[in-house]
Amino acid sequence: MLKHPAFFALLIQIAALLITVCFVVGQTAVELSLFEWSMAQGILAGTISYLLRMPAWWTPMHVFFVPLIIFTLAQDIAPIWFLLLFLGLLLTYGKSFKTQVPLYLSSEKANQVLATLLPKNRQFSFIDLGSGCGGLLSNLSAKKRNGLFYGIESAPIPFLISKIRSLFNPGCTISWGDFWQQDFSQYDVVYAYLSPVPMMSLWQKAKKEMRPGSLLISNTFMIPGVAPDKAIKLDDFSGSTLYLWKI
Ligand SMILES: C[S@@+](CC[C@H](N)C(=O)[O-])C[C@H]1O[C@@H](n2cnc3c(N)ncnc32)[C@H](O)[C@@H]1O
Numbered sequence: 001m002l003k004h005p006a007f008f009a010l011l012i013q014i015a016a017l018l019i020t021v022c023f024v025v026g027q028t029a030v031e032l033s034l035f036e037w038s039m040a041q042g043i044l045a046g047t048i049s050y051l052l053r054m055p056a057w058w059t060p061m062h063v064f065f066v067p068l069i070i071f072t073l074a075q076d077i078a079p080i081w082f083l084l085l086f087l088g089l090l091l092t093y094g095k096s097f098k099t100q101v102p103l104y105l106s107s108e109k110a111n112q113v114l115a116t117l118l119p120k121n122r123q124f125s126f127i128d129l130g131s132g133c134g135g136l137l138s139n140l141s142a143k144k145r146n147g148l149f150y151g152i153e154s155a156p157i158p159f160l161i162s163k164i165r166s167l168f169n170p171g172c173t174i175s176w177g178d179f180w181q182q183d184f185s186q187y188d189v190v191y192a193y194l195s196p197v198p199m200m201s202l203w204q205k206a207k208k209e210m211r212p213g214s215l216l217i218s219n220t221f222m223i224p225g226v227a228p229d230k231a232i233k234l235d236d237f238s239g240s241t242l243y244l245w246k247i
Contacts, residue, residue: 006097009049009058013065016045035074038067091156100197103132103158107236110219111139114191114242117217118144124188125150129179129202134162134172136191141171150187152179184209193219200224203245210247218243 020041032040046063096102106114118124118140124147128137131151141149151166151174153159159176166172184190184206192202203223206216220240222228228243 004097005054005058005100008052008054009062012045012048012052012054012062016041016048016062017066019044035067035070038070042067088157092158093155095154099154101130101194103155104193105132106136106193106219107234107238107240109234109236110193110240110242111136113232113234114217115140115143117215117242117244118147118189120146122146123148125186126189126191127152127179127182127184127187129182129190129192130154130194131158131162131174133158134165134174137162137172137174138165138169141169145171147171149173151175152177152182154178180205185211187214189215189217191217191219192221194221196221206245206247212247214247216245216247218245 020037024037042063042065045065046059049058049062093102114136118126126137126140126147127150129152131137131153134151134153137149137151141147149172151162151172153162153174153176156176159174162174163176166174180201187210190206190210194202199218199221200223202218203216203226210216218228219242220238222243223245226245229246230244232242232244234240234242
């Protein structure tokens with residue numbers, strides 16, 4: 001818990017807030033509005049985050065966190081919208097506090113290239129670890145009728161969307177759960193689009209469970225210290241790469 005980046009980020013926010021409050025009450029020379037002080041707090045928090053070498057995406061989050069709260073509270077918005085937004089975010093991203101794998105979707109280009117990597121004439125099984133809203137599986141199963149496509153997702157809202165989608169797609173089976181509890185030996189192709197955090201553990205599990213000849217594909221994230229058998233650069237918005245390991 002203490003080593004979790006979110007906890008560290010909270011400490012930075014509190015430190016920047018305390019320094020700003022001490023500055024505000026300890027002097028009379030500078031007079032700013034509440035929003036301007038919140039911007040000063042944000043810039044201070046962003047600077048601390050940068051100096052402490054938190055990953056780059058934390059800097060803008062720190063800068064705008066408190067100013068956005070002040071700005072939003074100043075609007076005349078009914079509290080029910082905050083509750084609904086909070087529940088929506090909780091049911092979509094709540095578990096990423098623990099898994100450190102948030103929801104973002106494979107690009108159209110990744111869908112296209114993956115379809116070319118799958119067997120052409122024989123039956124095969126494919127699993128998407130953390131299948132999000134199920135778009136990748138729907139696309140692939142429409143293109144590859146010789147495949148059985150499985151998805152497992154732990155976030156309730158993406159799971160519900162993908163489950164509804166799969167009702168119209170007989171080649172797809174979606175389940176709600178934790179892919180770490182899944183036995184990888186049942187699949188010819190295991191696809192993962194996760195984050196840097198679980199990649200080493202994923203490799204240990206894949207080595208232990210996947211059948212010889214089966215294929216592990218990771219979108220964007222490398223397994224540290226394990227050279228892939230093939231890397232395919234995708235011409236998509238994030239310039240991502242598909243990494244392939246033949247077991
Ligand atoms: C980056 S998204 C990828 C979505 C989809 N596979 C795609 O390529 O479009 C990763 C997903 O994995 C899910 N996830 C993370 N850890 C998980 C776990 N242990 N078990 C099941 N799903 C998980 C997250 O909720 C998120 O929806």
